Amino acid sequence: MDASEGAFARYIRANAAAVRRVPPGLSLREAALAEPLAVALHGITRSGVTKGDTVMVFGAGPIGALTLAALKAKGVGPITVIEPGLKRRQLAHDLGADEVLDPSALEHFEILDAERLAARACDVVLECSGHGAAIEAGFDQVARGGTLVLVGSGIDQPTLNPLRMILNEVTVCGSFLYDADGIDDALALLASGSLPTELLIEPADVPLGQLMDALRDLSSGPLAGKAMVAPGT
Numbered sequence: 001m002d003a004s005e006g007a008f009a010r011y012i013r014a015n016a017a018a019v020r021r022v023p024p025g026l027s028l029r030e031a032a033l034a035e036p037l038a039v040a041l042h043g044i045t046r047s048g049v050t051k052g053d054t055v056m057v058f059g060a061g062p063i064g065a066l067t068l069a070a071l072k073a074k075g076v077g078p079i080t081v082i083e084p085g086l087k088r089r090q091l092a093h094d095l096g097a098d099e100v101l102d103p104s105a106l107e108h109f110e111i112l113d114a115e116r117l118a119a120r121a122c123d124v125v126l127e128c129s130g131h132g133a134a135i136e137a138g139f140d141q142v143a144r145g146g147t148l149v150l151v152g153s154g155i156d157q158p159t160l161n162p163l164r165m166i167l168n169e170v171t172v173c174g175s176f177l178y179d180a181d182g183i184d185d186a187l188a189l190l191a192s193g194s195l196p197t198e199l200l201i202e203p204a205d206v207p208l209g210q211l212m213d214a215l216r217d218l219s220s221g222p223l224a225g226k227a228m229v230a231p232g233t
Contacts, residue, residue, distance in 0.1 A: 008211060010231045020183055023191035029205075029228055030190055030197045035173070036226065037189065038182035040128075043151040043175040047124045049076055054122040056080045057097075058138050059129030059152060060088035060134065062226040065095060065152070065200055067126055072096045073194040078122060082106065082111040082137070085221040106137050114163035117143060118132050132156025139164065139172070147171040154207070205230040 022031045040063055049055060055076060057064050060083040071079055078098035083089045092100045099120075107118040121143040127135050132153030139160050142148050148170060164170060177187065189195060203226045206214040217223040 008208065008229060008231065010208075019114075020187060021059045023187055026187070026191045026227065027142060029201060032188065032228055033190060033195075033197065033200065033226060034183055034186040037066050037070065037186035037195075038178040039063055039175075040070050040150070040168075041185055042178045042182055043067060043126050043128070043149050044070060044074075045148050045179050046147045046173055046175040047126060049124045050203055051075055053124050054078055054080075054121070054143070056122040056125045056138070056141050057084065058082045058125065058127045058134045059086070059131075060100075060224070061129065062086075062093040062200075064126075064128035065126055065225065066195075068092060068095050068097055069195045070189065073189065073192075080122065085220055085224070087224040091199065091224045103134065103137055106141060106202060108137065109140050109161075109164070111161050111163065114161055118170070122146065126151055128152045129136075130154030130156075130228045132158040136160065139170070142168070142170045142207070144168045147173065149173055149175050151175045163222050200225050 042046055045068065053076065055071060057068050057079060060081050068081060080099040080101065081092035081097040082101055082103055083092055084103055089100045109116050117223045118141050121141055123143050123146045124140045125142050127138040127196060128151045135150060135158035139148055141165045202223055206227050208229065208231045211229060214223065214227045218227060
């Protein structure tokens with residue numbers, strides 16, 4: 001392991017090139033969103049989305065919620081969010097999604113229906129959950145000539161119909177880490193005040209001793225926003 005790596009500790013050793021000054025007026029809790037926000041911004045960059053495009057975001061966990069908030073801040077929309085969890089669906093509503101749906105509301109197509117388009121087909125689909133079933137569902141929601149960006153990572157193996165990709169000229173791409181200036185861009189966006197950080201961050205910090213409970217709650221749904229771990233508490 002590189003000497004600069006590590007997390008969930010009172011102190012970590014960091015390369016000086018990776019250190020950023022917190023902008024004036026930005027709290028440390030808000031600044032802690034910079035890394036996941038940079039991930040969300042890179043997915044948006046990879047999508048090539050522009051104002052006027054229709055967008056669908058799969059998953060309203062921390063990365064999906066930040067993706068939604070960043071898209072709203074950039075004036076992109078309309079935006080549909082797909083999320084099975086009740087608390088995260090409410091979070092997506094509160095963040096300004098134009099439509100929030102349970103995955104069961106989506107259309108799915110068999111291999112011989114490769115050219116059919118979903119009623120809610122979107123120009124850009126950002127899959128932020130990493131679940132195989134969500135990737136498959138997201139692929140079926142891409143409009144002709146549209147783009148599916150895989151932002152979330154997981155171990156499920158999705159099955160995608162190559163005929164749909166060919167006949168509808170769908171682009172599928174991955175998104176890993178950040179833009180070259182991603183952390184700086186994320187800090188600037190946070191400092192602008194255009195993101196509703198009070199909605200994106202869970203109100204109570206998580207002590208290091210309760211970390212596993214918080215991870216389980218993030219996975220199963222009781223925690224909707226970004227959980228802040230405070231090792232010193």
